[in-house]
Amino acid sequence: MALKDRLWGVVLPIGWKLNQKAQKYMYSSSTKRYAGDELVFLNTGYEEEPPMAIPLEPADEPERYSIQLYHRVAAQVNLAGKRVLEVGAGHGGGASYLTRTLHPESYTGLDLNPAGIAFCQKKYDVPGLDFVQGDAQNLPFADESFDAVINIESSLYYPDFSRFLGEVARVLRPGGHFLYTDFRLPFNIAAWETALANAPMRIVSQTEINDEILRGYEKLAPSWKALHDRHTPRLLRGAYVKLFALDGKTTHPLKIWGFSYRVYCLAKG
DSSP: OOHHHHHHHHHHHHHHHHHHHHHHHHHHHHHHHHGGGTOOOOSOOOOOSSOOOOOOOTTTGGGHHHHHHHHHHHTTSOOTTOEEEEESOTTSHHHHHHHHHHOOSEEEEEESOHHHHHHHHHHOOOTTEEEEEOBTTBOSSOTTOEEEEEEESOGGGOSOHHHHHHHHHHHEEEEEEEEEEEEEOHHHHHHHHHHHHHSSSEEEEEEEOHHHHHHHHHHHHHHHHHHHHHHSOHHHHHHHHHHTTOSSSSOOHHHHHOOEEEEEEEEOO
């Protein structure tokens, strides 16, 4: 192995750990920072080739690419009439969309960020939808409370991913499903796979969606650039745009580093 590759193998994990800490801080302040923009989706986008083209209400159309990721993950099973928990509900856009369109009996959105939960409780008035503040690694629900648990692009920030998986299994009813999507960088893919393989649930399916995520990111980049321009000091805007590949020219960091973004369906029992 070349020296530069060995150095990269050391530097990237350290940089990723620092990024996780920074993102945790940024997430806790994101509600106050972006509340005036009605930012209701915090996840990246998803687009297929040919285009996914799910039918949307006019009010949902501006959020198409973020919605399509939610739809791709949640529609792996029929949620109609089911009790659903979303862990890491963010600003509630996905919870609202799935409750309105997939017709679960109930949908509970949980998040660690109390400001985000307050935002959701104030914004959404959707029958069957509620929001609760809580910890993904210590879910505040009784055993076997839900038919399905959803987790969208959130688990990479959990200190103990295996404990989270154990909590998911605990609150799922027998035969229930864990519908999940996230990514990992090369140095932590093996640990990710091991945790999922050892979880008290059975992997029904897994699909890598790198191309769809990068395509969705390109679609979202102009609106994200406009959002960050409104909230980023002028002197920092150029660096921010290049760092997050929002200019349509810079290669996405994940593509440079190498990554695996996957959709999973797991079943209990």
